[in-house]
Amino acid sequence: MIPYGRQDINQADIDAVMEVLKSDFLTQGPKVPAFEKAICDYTGSAHAVAVNSATSALHIACLALDVGPGDRVWTSPITFVASANCALYCGAYVDFVDVELASGNMCPKALSKKLALAAETGVLPKVIIPVHLAGHSCDMQTIGDLAKQYGIKVIEDAAHAIGGSYQGFKIGACQYSDITVFSFHPVKIITSAEGGVAATQNAQLACSMASYRSHGITKDPAILLRPDEGDWYYEQHQLGFNYRMTDLQAALGLSQLTRLNEFVSKRNKFAKDYKLALSGTDITLIKPMANSESAYHLMLVILPDIADRKTVFDEMREKGIQVHVHYFPVHLQPFYLNFGFKVGDFPQAEAFYQRLLTLPLYPTLTTSEFSYIVKNIRLQLYSLTAINQ
Numbered sequence: 495m496i497p498y499g500r501q502d503i504n505q506a507d508i509d510a511v512m513e514v515l516k517s518d519f520l521t522q523g524p525k526v527p528a529f530e531k532a533i534c535d536y537t538g539s540a541h542a543v544a545v546n547s548a549t550s551a552l553h554i555a556c557l558a559l560d561v562g563p564g565d566r567v568w569t570s571p572i573t574f575v576a577s578a579n580c581a582l583y584c585g586a587y588v589d590f591v592d593v594e595l596a597s598g599n600m601c602p603k604a605l606s607k608k609l610a611l612a613a614e615t616g617v618l619p620k621v622i623i624p625v626h627l628a629g630h631s632c633d634m635q636t637i638g639d640l641a642k643q644y645g646i647k648v649i650e651d652a653a654h655a656i657g658g659s660y661q662g663f664k665i666g667a668c669q670y671s672d673i674t675v676f677s678f679h680p681v682k683i684i685t686s687a688e689g690g691v692a693a694t695q696n697a698q699l700a701c702s703m704a705s706y707r708s709h710g711i712t713k714d715p716a717i718l719l720r721p722d723e724g725d726w727y728y729e730q731h732q733l734g735f736n737y738r739m740t741d742l743q744a745a746l747g748l749s750q751l752t753r754l755n756e757f758v759s760k761r762n763k764f765a766k767d768y769k770l771a772l773s774g775t776d777i778t779l780i781k782p783m784a785n786s787e788s789a790y791h792l793m794l795v796i797l798p799d800i801a802d803r804k805t806v807f808d809e810m811r812e813k814g815i816q817v818h819v820h821y822f823p824v825h826l827q828p829f830y831l832n833f834g835f836k837v838g839d840f841p842q843a844e845a846f847y848q849r850l851l852t853l854p855l856y857p858t859l860t861t862s863e864f865s866y867i868v869k870n871i872r873l874q875l876y877s878l879t880a881i882n883q
């Protein structure tokens with residue numbers, strides 16, 4: 495089976511992990527802060543807080559921005575459920591902003607309209623979480639300007655997007671947001687096996703997130719209630735969690751980071767090859783904004799109206815090609831239906847989902863595998879066109 499995504503692990507990655515296994519530190523050691531610094535150096539962020547998953551990073555980002563019971567958080571309905579769940583963990587209410595049909599990203603026009611109505615009714619969100627779907631940046635300047643206008647904080651869900659850029663800045667520089675969250679799950683751009691990072695330019699937010707990831711515990715003499723107790727002493731100042739990244743994960747992430755630009759370059763090359771290979775068909779490729787470079791975590795395409803997606807999906811899987819669909823709209827998940835969401839609430843997101851398909855894309859995809867994928871998707875469309883004529 496040709497997967498839709500796959501990690502690329504080389505000998506240097508293995509050696510980096512083996513070095514930690516032979517060291518004195520397996521959990522909290524020097525590799526975690528080294529990885530955090532490397533993320534800062536790459537993205538241009540001032541601070542980075544490494545955790546055990548991007549879901550954890552989203553959670554502590556919300557907590558650091560004081561999201562709590564009674565607050566509102568808005569995100570995209572076209573995303574993995576963690577983008578919304580993180581607010582519920584804090585006791586907040588979740589709502590969604592419809593997407594652009596062309597990109598699947600949060601629609602600035604829909605956001606502007608929704609914010610204006612919310613301001614009139616006194617139900618503005620505390621935080622907005624735009625999602626860089628497939629590694630394509632949202633229109634962060636417009637979203638950031640709207641957030642600033644209404645006094646709202648912004649968390650960029652960049653789980654798909656490390657290595658991408660917007661307006662000449664690496665995603666993670668937070669020029670229009672308060673915090674940016676990355677994922678290092680195996681199918682993402684780089685991997686630490688599992689893991690995530692929350693990047694920010696704000697030292698106070700970084701300090702708060704670092705506390706939340708480790709049980710709310712501190713050893714900082716500057717804030718200890720009993721600073722003279724002894725070197726063994728620590729204090730819990732708030733309710734936190736065990737969200738820490740291990741040195742094993744950080745070592746793998748550090749090694750992978752050295753090849754990040756190479757990975758992104760290969761992904762963009764395959765995206766261009768898909769565009770050329772599928773030209774002349776009725777397939778529409780989801781493209782990044784003109785003033786950005788995508789990390790191309792996913793190769794999203796929109797099938798034509800004549801195509802029965804389930805038939806295409808099943809036939810491609812039958813041929814050993816693991817096509818996928820990213821994502822079923824969150825507001826229509828059974829759990830979220832319990833909150834009163836329903837079909838028709840976000841029509842563009844629902845329409846976007848209906849014809850969406852994910853084709854395999856990863857750096858180690860071979861030329862023969864690529865040709866096989868393109869040949870079969872074109873055959874599927876040809877067969878469906880013949881049937882419908």
